[in-house]
Amino acid sequence: ALPISTRMKIQKCVILFVLFMTFVGCEWLKAPTNEEKEIAVQKANTSFLENLVEPESAILYSLEPKETTGENLFHGFKILGQIKLTPDQAADAALEFKEAVEAWKEEMGGAACFNPRLGIRVFKKGKASDFLLCYECLGMQAYDEKGKVYTYSAAGSAEKLNQYFIETKVPISTK
Numbered sequence: 001a002l003p004i005s006t007r008m009k010i011q012k013c014v015i016l017f018v019l020f021m022t023f024v025g026c027e028w029l030k031a032p033t034n035e036e037k038e039i040a041v042q043k044a045n046t047s048f049l050e051n052l053v054e055p056e057s058a059i060l061y062s063l064e065p066k067e068t069t070g071e072n073l074f075h076g077f078k079i080l081g082q083i084k085l086t087p088d089q090a091a092d093a094a095l096e097f098k099e100a101v102e103a104w105k106e107e108m109g110g111a112a113c114f115n116p117r118l119g120i121r122v123f124k125k126g127k128a129s130d131f132l133l134c135y136e137c138l139g140m141q142a143y144d145e146k147g148k149v150y151t152y153s154a155a156g157s158a159e160k161l162n163q164y165f166i167e168t169k170v171p172i173s174t175k
Contacts, residue, residue, distance in 0.1 A: 048142055048150045051129040052098040055122035058090035059083065062165050064173050065115030065134070074119045075132055075143060081170030089164070094122050096161050097131050100154035101140060110153055111137040117173045118161050133158075 064078040072079050085093055097120055116132035130143040135158050142150040165172050 048129070048144065049098055049101060049152075051122055051124050051127075051142075052094040052131070055090050055094050055124045057087060058085045058094055058120055058122045060085055060089075060093050060161065060164055061119035061121070062170050062172050063117050063119050063132070065117050065136075074121075075130060075141070077116060077119070077132065079119075080173060081165065081168075083164055083168055083170060085164070090122065093120055093161060093164065096156075097133055097140065100133055100135070100156045101152045104138060104153040104155040108138060108153070108155055110139060113137045114139055114141065116141070118158060133161075 060083045061074050062080040062082070063074060064080055066078070067076045068078055069076075070078075097118075114132075114134055114137050116134040117136075118133045119131065120133075121128055121130050127145055129145075131140060132142075133140045133154060135154065135156060138153055138155055140152040140154040142152070144150075162172055164170075
């Protein structure tokens with residue numbers, strides 16, 4: 001058995017440690033608030049958009065906006081055609097997707113639908129990231145290689161992206 005003086009010293013240390021952790025060191029024990037969770041999601045979404053900045057290569061998809069099953073699909077939407085883009089084209093097209101998110105303003109609202117007519121798969125640092133864009137519904141969905149889904153509000157026009165399809169005679173879905 002330990003001498004009484006040693007046991008008292010240990011007890012004092014334990015009490016002081018508990019008091020210290022109670023008043024200054026227990027932040028890590030608190031569950032994150034809803035606001036903290038929302039901020040974390042926004043940071044993850046913003047960070048994922050960086051995959052659209054200077055990708056090494058990309059494939060641009062013309063999509064039929066009705067979700068379906070079967071073959072020749074891009075995240076559940078029928079591929080009408082696709083174009084393997086040059087590095088310069090990939091950077092320009094990917095930037096259009098990123099700028100669509102940046103163009104959206106809260107007063108624009110959003111729609112309950114999601115009818116993407118455009119998709120892009122970008123390759124950066126050996127990883128693929130997929131983005132589906134619906135200007136009609138003011139929305140974009142993105143997927144990482146593990147299947148995690150990121151959701152964004154978006155705005156703008158498909159005119160510049162559709163030009164790639166027009167030049168290569170790839171069919172485009174119309175409203």
